[in-house]
Amino acid sequence: MEVNCLTLKDLISRPPRLDFAIEDGENAQKENIFVDLSRMAPKTPIKNEPIDLSKQKIFTPERNPITPVKLVDRQQVEPWTPTANLKILISAASPDIRDREKKKELFRPIENKDDVFTDSMQLDAVDDSAVDEFEKQRPSRKQKSLGLLCQKFLARYPSYPLSTEKTTISLDEVAVSLGVERRRIYDIVNVLESLHLVSRVAKNQYSWHGRHSLPKTLRNLQRLGEKQKYEEQMAHLQQKELNPIDHKSGERRRDGCPDSQDPQLLDFPEPDCPSSSANSRKDKSLKIMSQKFVMLFLVSKTKIVTLDVAAKILIEESQDIPDHSKFKTKVRRLYDIANVLTSLMLIKKVHVTEDRGRKPAFKWIGPVDFSSTGVYSLEIGSLAAVSRQKMEDNSETVAFASQNMMPLPSSLDPAAPLPSPSVDSEYRVSPLCHQVLSAAQTDLKALPAQNGLNGQGGISLASMALDVEHQPQPLAAAQPLLYVPPAPLFMLCGGLQEGLSPGSGSGSGSVGGGSEVTAAEQPPMPSGQKRLSKERRLQEEEEEEPATKRQCRDHEDGPLSLVMPKKPSDSADIASPKTSENRASAPHEDTHMNGQLSAAKAVSGKATTNGFVSSEWGNPCSNTEIEKPSEENESTKGPSPLQYLYVQPPAGLNGLSVLLPSSQSPHAVGLPVGPLPSLSIQYMVLPSPTLSGFPVLCSPTMPGPVSSAPSPLPNVGPVNFGLPGLGSTAHLLIGPAAMVNPKSSTLPSTDPQLQGPCSLHLSPVMSRSHGSVQPGSPAYGSLPAATVKLQQSPVPVTPKSIRCTHQETFFKTPGSLGDPVLRRKERNQSRSSSSAQRRLEISSGGTD
DNA sequence: CTCTCCCGCCACCCG
DNA sequence: CGGGTGGCGGGAGAG
Numbered sequence: 001m002e003v004n005c006l007t008l009k010d011l012i013s014r015p016p017r018l019d020f021a022i023e024d025g026e027n028a029q030k031e032n033i034f035v036d037l038s039r040m041a042p043k044t045p046i047k048n049e050p051i052d053l054s055k056q057k058i059f060t061p062e063r064n065p066i067t068p069v070k071l072v073d074r075q076q077v078e079p080w081t082p083t084a085n086l087k088i089l090i091s092a093a094s095p096d097i098r099d100r101e102k103k104k105e106l107f108r109p110i111e112n113k114d115d116v117f118t119d120s121m122q123l124d125a126v127d128d129s130a131v132d133e134f135e136k137q138r139p140s141r142k143q144k145s146l147g148l149l150c151q152k153f154l155a156r157y158p159s160y161p162l163s164t165e166k167t168t169i170s171l172d173e174v175a176v177s178l179g180v181e182r183r184r185i186y187d188i189v190n191v192l193e194s195l196h197l198v199s200r201v202a203k204n205q206y207s208w209h210g211r212h213s214l215p216k217t218l219r220n221l222q223r224l225g226e227k228q229k230y231e232e233q234m235a236h237l238q239q240k241e242l243n244p245i246d247h248k249s250g251e252r253r254r255d256g257c258p259d260s261q262d263p264q265l266l267d268f269p270e271p272d273c274p275s276s277s278a279n280s281r282k283d284k285s286l287k288i289m290s291q292k293f294v295m296l297f298l299v300s301k302t303k304i305v306t307l308d309v310a311a312k313i314l315i316e317e318s319q320d321i322p323d324h325s326k327f328k329t330k331v332r333r334l335y336d337i338a339n340v341l342t343s344l345m346l347i348k349k350v351h352v353t354e355d356r357g358r359k360p361a362f363k364w365i366g367p368v369d370f371s372s373t374g375v376y377s378l379e380i381g382s383l384a385a386v387s388r389q390k391m392e393d394n395s396e397t398v399a400f401a402s403q404n405m406m407p408l409p410s411s412l413d414p415a416a417p418l419p420s421p422s423v424d425s426e427y428r429v430s431p432l433c434h435q436v437l438s439a440a441q442t443d444l445k446a447l448p449a450q451n452g453l454n455g456q457g458g459i460s461l462a463s464m465a466l467d468v469e470h471q472p473q474p475l476a477a478a479q480p481l482l483y484v485p486p487a488p489l490f491m492l493c494g495g496l497q498e499g500l501s502p503g504s505g506s507g508s509g510s511v512g513g514g515s516e517v518t519a520a521e522q523p524p525m526p527s528g529q530k531r532l533s534k535e536r537r538l539q540e541e542e543e544e545e546p547a548t549k550r551q552c553r554d555h556e557d558g559p560l561s562l563v564m565p566k567k568p569s570d571s572a573d574i575a576s577p578k579t580s581e582n583r584a585s586a587p588h589e590d591t592h593m594n595g596q597l598s599a600a601k602a603v604s605g606k607a608t609t610n611g612f613v614s615s616e617w618g619n620p621c622s623n624t625e626i627e628k629p630s631e632e633n634e635s636t637k638g639p640s641p642l643q644y645l646y647v648q649p650p651a652g653l654n655g656l657s658v659l660l661p662s663s664q665s666p667h668a669v670g671l672p673v674g675p676l677p678s679l680s681i682q683y684m685v686l687p688s689p690t691l692s693g694f695p696v697l698c699s700p701t702m703p704g705p706v707s708s709a710p711s712p713l714p715n716v717g718p719v720n721f722g723l724p725g726l727g728s729t730a731h732l733l734i735g736p737a738a739m740v741n742p743k744s745s746t747l748p749s750t751d752p753q754l755q756g757p758c759s760l761h762l763s764p765v766m767s768r769s770h771g772s773v774q775p776g777s778p779a780y781g782s783l784p785a786a787t788v789k790l791q792q793s794p795v796p797v798t799p800k801s802i803r804c805t806h807q808e809t810f811f812k813t814p815g816s817l818g819d820p821v822l823r824r825k826e827r828n829q830s831r832s833s834s835s836a837q838r839r840l841e842i843s844s845g846g847t848d
Numbered sequence: 849c850t851c852t853c854c855c856g857c858c859a860c861c862c863g
Numbered sequence: 864c865g866g867g868t869g870g871c872g873g874g875a876g877a878g
């Protein structure tokens with residue numbers, strides 16, 4: 001006892017530690033670090049103990065007077081290997097992760113910090129209460145969240161391990177290194193196993209397969225989901241909700257499938273997983289639930305699944321008698337699963353707004369198309385969005401979320417004018433919308449997408465971008481989906497249109513998009529938007545905060561952005577794929593922050609000057625890449641005429657908007673539009689904010705098909721893109737004027753793509769991060785310029801080469817982005833090489 | 849208050 | 864039987 005007392009005193013007296021605790025910020029790192037060391041040393045490795053410091057605390061002091069820390073908390077301290085620690089740190093370092101943790105804090109340059117930071121927090125608990133408080137606060141629940149934990153877990157392994165090398169995962173080891181109980185790891189592993197990302201090898205051992213087979217797995221799940229008629233079930237349930245009247249019908253699940261099926265799921269042939277066999281036990285739940293949950297998304301037209309519907313379906317399947325009591329439990333489990341899926345960037349949180357209120361839901365942002373092919377198509381049409389305008393009441397908004405998350409808004413800058421905050425965030429769907437959507441969807445279905453996912457192109461993009469799937473997922477291209485434009489779009493629209501609808505918005509905005517738009521224009525966003533943003537947690541949990549991060553991510557991803565070659569017509573398909581690849585690649589490259597940063601900076605300089613948005617990206621890109629110098633940014637040059645279509649941003653890109661050159665567009669170019677929405681288009685990705693400045697036009701473009709007519713939206717711009725129209729969907733065009741392209745214009749003809757991309761650049765992140773740019777940078781606001789130009793010439797460029805694998809990871813580092821695209825192309829190669837890419841850092845860690 | 853979801857008890861099973 | 868797994872739900876953090 002005494003000892004303890006003494007200890008405490010000592011502690012108190014000792015400045016150092018206290019300080020730590022106290023300080024957070026920057027120092028924190030050091031401190032943290034410091035702390036850790038100390039802890040570690042003294043302590044023995046704890047095993048897992050994660051958190052209970054309490055006990056230890058006491059002791060600790062005794063032992064170490066000096067360092068009271070307890071480590072315990074640290075997550076685990078895990079002494080075992082220094083490496084482990086590094087890994088952890090690395091993980092933490094990953095942008096994503098960080099973001100979460102800090103979210104708001106800007107980036108911290110150092111990644112480690114975060115971890116440290118966290119740790120420290122925990123640690124402190126140790127000592128003093130004061131400290132404790134301190135710590136406690138921060139770490140908080142979020143730090144312990146399954147999503148974050150999952151990200152850390154994922155950061156340890158490459159998304160796409162080289163050839164099949166298999167990495168074995170020791171649950172104990174992971175638990176230790178992540179500082180959590182093994183129980184938590186089970187939760188993660190079970191979900192991953194359901195998607196075949198890992199398989200159980202032996203007792204405590206799992207083998208890591210990575211995402212290589214994910215498309216296949218998803219395809220299988222989709223198929224199963226179709227068999228089971230989940231779609232119908234969902235529809236019924238939704239209807240019920242809407243119209244209680246019908247209820248009953250809904251319930252019955254599909255006929256065909258027996259419950260048993262579930263098990264099957266697991267079985268899919270999975271390449272990798274051998275182990276499957278093992279499922280011993282029951283494969284109950286979590287795995288199966290996870291698969292079913294994923295299936296719901298895959299079969300859903302909207303790609304949005306509300307938890308209550310999912311829970312109901314699961315309950316029905318598993319039990320004959322729907323037991324209400326189970327509902328709550330199911331929902332809990334779904335959250336667990338959703339956290340993991342979110343970490344995988346397969347889904348993101350959104351809210352569906354119904355008449356009655358919001359409902360928690362998740363939107364699929366993963367690859368839409370699993371087809372091997374890979375072409376991605378953008379679905380521009382999809383944009384259809386709904387009119388968001390007033391969603392208010394009914395809100396039409398629909399909002400499906402865009403798939404991707406966009407990053408946020410503001411990410412770039414906080415200041416950013418537009419906050420785009422809302423952007424990503426959530427989307428709400430109104431019931432009405434649903435209906436509408438449904439209808440639309442239906443139509444859409446017709447579209448070719450194999451997989452069905454119709455998802456929004458954006459999504460696909462996103463996915464691509466992100467990484468995830470390396471595989472090219474082809475988006476469903478043609479399919480137009482409806483989707484709501486991401487906020488950014490709206491923004492654009494808004495800006496352009498401004499007048500248009502924005503107003504509406506509100507909330508509605510359908511959420512996302514709408515709001516954004518609005519936001520852009522109007523500062524005020526609807527609360528909803530805010531929420532939205534918040535909500536999304538996933539990406540990193542926090543969506544917002546991390547905006548920066550996100551951006552980063554985006555960027556990275558962003559790179560992907562886009563540029564697609566457009567091909568004039570339809571080639572889209574073909575082309576598209578490429579494009580997509582390109583994008584993907586881009587991201588990869590960048591990955592690295594450093595580079596990016598520098599680039600960014602450079603860029604920023606340039607860009608910034610203008611303030612355009614472009615700066616962010618654009619510059620970077622330019623710099624980096626390709627670009628040619630010539631250009632100028634802003635002014636784009638020639639291209640002025642260019643028009644761009646706005647596409648919702650891919651998931652990875654937060655905050656970035658994707659523009660397709662309209663040039664291609666029929667009008668402009670006269671391209672033929674292809675009949676579908678094809679996509680092959682080049683596109684640029686811009687920070688959303690940037691867009692806002694531009695005028696928006698709607699055109700049918702791409703989708704060609706329609707020639708001119710397009711859709712709907714025109715004017716409305718932001719607001720609605722009619723669903724209906726969707727198919728063809730209108731596209732928004734951005735007025736050339738506005739746009740600028742920085743370099744792009746310059747770009748040599750080479751690839752348009754490149755150019756495009758270049759222009760796009762996304763680098764923003766970096767810049768921002770640096771501060772150079774900063775958020776808010778004027779640029780955006782400024783004008784229009786930003787845009788890139790992509791020029792598009794008609795040429796389609798194909799990126800052929802591009803392939804990218806992008807893998808990426810989500811976790812990418814922040815920076816990257818910008819250039820990515822361009823570079824990417826060129827550099828892709830390199831990138832590829834570095835598979836690690838994504839996580840660079842991580843890789844290190846991860847690799848292991 | 850509601851939404852999330854962490855935490856860990858304790859049952860199930862395998863070896 | 865012991866220990867790995869993992870269902871399950873209380874209860875609390877966050878908003």
